[in-house]
Every structure is written in structure tokens, then in C-alpha cells.
Amino acid sequence: MRNAEFDREHVLRAAMHAFMNKGYAKTSMQDLTKATGLHPGSIYCAFDNKRGLLLAALDQYQQDRTTELQGFFSGKGPVLSQLKNYLDSIVGECLLTGVPQACLLTKALSEIASQDEEIQAMITANLSGWQQALTDKFSLAQANGELSSQRDSAHLGRFFVMGIYGLRTFAQTSPEPAILQQLADQLFQDVCA
Amino acid sequence: MRNAEFDREHVLRAAMHAFMNKGYAKTSMQDLTKATGLHPGSIYCAFDNKRGLLLAALDQYQQDRTTELQGFFSGKGPVLSQLKNYLDSIVGECLLTGVPQACLLTKALSEIASQDEEIQAMITANLSGWQQALTDKFSLAQANGELSSQRDSAHLGRFFVMGIYGLRTFAQTSPEPAILQQLADQLFQDVCA
DNA sequence: CTCTTTCTTGAATATACGTTCAAGATACGC
DNA sequence: GCGTATCTTGAACGTATATTCAAGAAAGAG
Numbered sequence: 001m002r003n004a005e006f007d008r009e010h011v012l013r014a015a016m017h018a019f020m021n022k023g024y025a026k027t028s029m030q031d032l033t034k035a036t037g038l039h040p041g042s043i044y045c046a047f048d049n050k051r052g053l054l055l056a057a058l059d060q061y062q063q064d065r066t067t068e069l070q071g072f073f074s075g076k077g078p079v080l081s082q083l084k085n086y087l088d089s090i091v092g093e094c095l096l097t098g099v100p101q102a103c104l105l106t107k108a109l110s111e112i113a114s115q116d117e118e119i120q121a122m123i124t125a126n127l128s129g130w131q132q133a134l135t136d137k138f139s140l141a142q143a144n145g146e147l148s149s150q151r152d153s154a155h156l157g158r159f160f161v162m163g164i165y166g167l168r169t170f171a172q173t174s175p176e177p178a179i180l181q182q183l184a185d186q187l188f189q190d191v192c193a
Numbered sequence: 194m195r196n197a198e199f200d201r202e203h204v205l206r207a208a209m210h211a212f213m214n215k216g217y218a219k220t221s222m223q224d225l226t227k228a229t230g231l232h233p234g235s236i237y238c239a240f241d242n243k244r245g246l247l248l249a250a251l252d253q254y255q256q257d258r259t260t261e262l263q264g265f266f267s268g269k270g271p272v273l274s275q276l277k278n279y280l281d282s283i284v285g286e287c288l289l290t291g292v293p294q295a296c297l298l299t300k301a302l303s304e305i306a307s308q309d310e311e312i313q314a315m316i317t318a319n320l321s322g323w324q325q326a327l328t329d330k331f332s333l334a335q336a337n338g339e340l341s342s343q344r345d346s347a348h349l350g351r352f353f354v355m356g357i358y359g360l361r362t363f364a365q366t367s368p369e370p371a372i373l374q375q376l377a378d379q380l381f382q383d384v385c386a
Numbered sequence: 387c388t389c390t391t392t393c394t395t396g397a398a399t400a401t402a403c404g405t406t407c408a409a410g411a412t413a414c415g416c
Numbered sequence: 417g418c419g420t421a422t423c424t425t426g427a428a429c430g431t432a433t434a435t436t437c438a439a440g441a442a443a444g445a446g
Contacts, residue, residue, distance in 0.1 A: 023304050025218035029434055039395055044435065102303065109365055110295065110303045111216050127366050155375060158363070162376055166359025170351070172302055173320050182348060183355055190383040222404055232425055233405075243404065 008046075011036045012060035015053050020100035023111055024054055054108070055122065061104045062126040069133060079141040083134075083160075084188055090164055091184045094171035101175075103168060131161045138191075147192060156191055163187040201239075204229045205253035208246050213293035216304050217247055247301070248315065254297045255319040262326060272334040276327075276353075277381055283357060284377045287364035294368075296361060324354045340385060349384055356380040 018027050018035040029040055029050060036043070047053040072086040073079070094101050105123050113120040135157030141147040167187070171180055211220050211228040222233055222243060229236070240246040265279040266272070287294050298316050306313040328350030334340040360380070364373055 022308065023216075023218065025216065026304075026308070028432080030432090040435075041396075041437080042394060045393075050434070100307075106362055107303055109362070110300055111219075113365060114293075115215065115219070124366050155379070158372065159376055159379055162356070162359035162363045164359070165362035166355035166357070169299055169302075169358035169362065170355045172306060173317050179351065183352055186348070186352055186383075190379075221402080223402090234407080234426075235424060237405065238423075 006036075006038060006042070006046075009060065011038060011046075012053075012057050013064075015057045016061050016104055017100060019054060019057060020102060020104050020107060024108060025111065051116075051119075055119065058104065058108065058119075058122055058126065062129070065130065066133070069130070073137060078146050079137055079144060080146045080192055083137055083141070083192075087160075087164070087184050087188055088181075090167065091171075091177075091180050094168060094180060095175055095177055101168070101171065106165060106168065127161075131157050134160055160187070160191050163191070199229075199231060199235070199239075202253065204231060204239075205250050206257075208250045209254050209297055210293060212247060212250060213295060213297050213300060217301060218304065244309075244312075248312065251297065251301065251312075251315055251319065255322070258323065259326070262323070266330060271339050272330055272337060273339045273385055276330055276334070276385075280353075280357070280377050280381055281374075283360065284364075284370075284373050287361060287373060288368055288370055294361070294364065299358060299361065320354075324350050327353055353380070353384050356384070 014035045014037070015032060018031050021027070022031065029043070032038075032043065032050070032053065033040055038046075043050075043053060047056050069086065072089070073082050075082065105127055108119065109123045109127075113123065135153050138147065138151075138153040138156040138160075142149045142151070142153060163184075164187075167180065167183055170183065207228040207230070208225055211224050214220070215224065222236070225231075225236065225243070225246065226233060231239075236243075236246060240249050262279065265282070266275050268275065298320055301312065302316045302320075306316065328346050331340065331344075331346040331349040331353075335342045335344070335346060356377075357380075360373065360376055363376065
């Protein structure tokens, strides 16, 4: 008997960043061996192939993002300000330099969804889980009386998610802090008023 | 003397669709020769290389989209309903089947922007031209008294564009007509009210 | 300590890709 | 109708790629 030597989460985060930097197709196995520190044989042993590594990386990404989101809603204040903090943090993320700013899920969706049903299904499931988590926050805000119960929380969740998709794409065209913040503020206002 | 035999626009539209289907990296020269009907030598003679073909296709895409947009605003009715028609047509486009629904500009931006400054610059310029065209329509609506002059037309243009980015991404995750239309309606209402 | 199982290593393999180029075909000028 | 300039053709080239595999290293069992 003998256990694997590498740290799976560490490896997957490295692969995540490689895929976010160059996209799936342009990221070569050589890039991946350099990024992860693993040799080709080890990658193929642990993840079958390049595609399997992407699937595992997508899964890790979703886990990381889920715990990150939960962090914003673990406190005791009003849900709506937690939501605003969350949105503002996304604006901040879009403005980081030297780090891939795009969301791995939407990036992979745009690149490969139409060519691989399984990957498409996985990404869609992950994004829709995220959307549901946000929808639940709107429902909670309604239950707390912070938001009119007249509104459809599912619709608010969808519109909020759509806005974040748009914000991230917009940030790729002109990453100006003041403008992105203004767009985020408007989005939040339209959703919560 | 002898003139080229192929129709440049026809070839570029074929290349456009090929790139929209598979993305830049995954579209092979073999795909492109099949799609365009041109032999490798002809492509390299006319466009230098695969990258040059993409640049030319991006240019053609922008031209096609510009004339398409102008068509929505050539009539005499209120600008705001023309804008609504334009937005609705995008919803319709997202729901087409068998045809690539994504915007070539944003798709290419997501795939290659971080790796090629010239392509990034071209895409950014094209998208910002589109944004400006829409901003001009908001200004026109204000001049016509259809829209409060209190509002910042540049901001409205940006928010509208952001919404369309988001709508297109959302459509890739769940292309349900009623939901997309509801999102578009909300976007239009938030922008115009 | 030794054996055996499992993991690691990285060179080797086959394939697919972007690109080139020399030969052949075609249209225009004279 | 001929000559020439230009375009077209598609096979050939070198490279880069994803993947495999057999040899070597390491860890646990007895």
C-alpha cells in the first residue's frame, strides 16, 4: 500500500487558475503539469485525462465559491446589506489585476458548452445552484420584512444573477472602478426597490 | 491580371459561424476550409493566417450587427419602442436553435482577450461602438421628451449593454422563452422608468 | 529487513494542427 | 492567340499536442 503524495485541492486550484488564464483548449498538458507540479502520468492516473481534470476543477470551483458565498451570509445583520456586500465583492474581484477575473463556470460555458453535454450539464447545475442560493436570500429578506413579499423571489434571483453575468462581461471591456460600482449600485437598487 | 474568385463577405460569414460554433482554438483550419470552401493556400493568401481570418471575421460581424441595429431605428415611431423591439429581437436570437446564439465579440473576448492585445483592443472598440450607438438612442429619446433628461444617457447605455451581456449568458444556462422575456422586460423597465 | 503493492517519473508515441510552397489553372493585356 | 501575371490547389512539412507505458521509487505489511 501507498498513498498519493499530492494534495488534491491544491492541485485542483492550480488547474482552475490555469484554465481561467488560457481557457480549456489553449491550456496544454504542459501548462497543467507546470501549474500543478504533477507529471502527466499522475494526472492521467488521478483524473483520467485533461477533460477529467477540468470536471474536477469545476467541482472544486463550485465548492470554493459556495463556501465563499456562505461567508457573506453568516453574520446577523439585514440580509439585504449582506447581499450588497456580496455584490460589491464581485465588483472588487473584477478589478483585481494579475489574477484571472472571470468566473470559471461562465468562461467554460462559453467555450465548450455546445460541444460537450456532460460539461454543459455540470456547469448549468452549478450555476443554477448558485442562483437558487441567491433566490433563497431574497426569500429570507421577504420573511424578515426587508423586502416586499409582493415580488417574486425567483425572478429577483434570476435578474440578480443576470446582472452579475453582465457585470463580469462589462468589466472585461472596461474595468473602470467607478463605472462598475455605479452599475452594481443600479442593479442592486432595481432589485431591491 | 486575375481577380480573386471567392466572395469575401460570404467567406467571412462562414468563418464567423465556424468560430461561433467551436470557439477560436477548437476551430481547425480543416473546419475553416470546409466552412468557407477555400483551400488553405487561399486563406493564407487573403488573410495571412488563422488569426487574420478571425480579425477579418470580427470586422465583418461588427458591420453586419451595425446595419442590423440601424434597421431597428430607421422608422418614425418613438425611440423607446424601437429600443424595446431591438431588445426583444435579441431575446428571439437567444432562442434560435441550430444556429450559434452567442455574440462572436463577447465569445472571442472571453476566450482570447487576455492573450492577445490587438484582438482585445479590436473587440473592445467594437463593443464600445455598439454601446455608444445605444447611448445615442437614449439621448435621442431624451431630446424627444420620451425619457427624463435628468438621467445620464451614458449610464443608461452602459446598464442596457450590461443587461444584454447578462441576458445572453443567462440564455446559455436556461433558454426558456418566458423567463428570458421576463428578464428583458424588467431590464427595459428599469432603464426607462 | 524484505517483499509486494502502489504511486511516480518522463521519455516515447501517434496524431492533429497551422503553415508553406511549388505546380497547375485561369483570366487579362497586347 | 499568345504570354504573363495572378490566383488556386492540395500535398508536404515541422511542430506541438494529448496520451501511454514501462521502469524506478517509496511506503506499508508481515
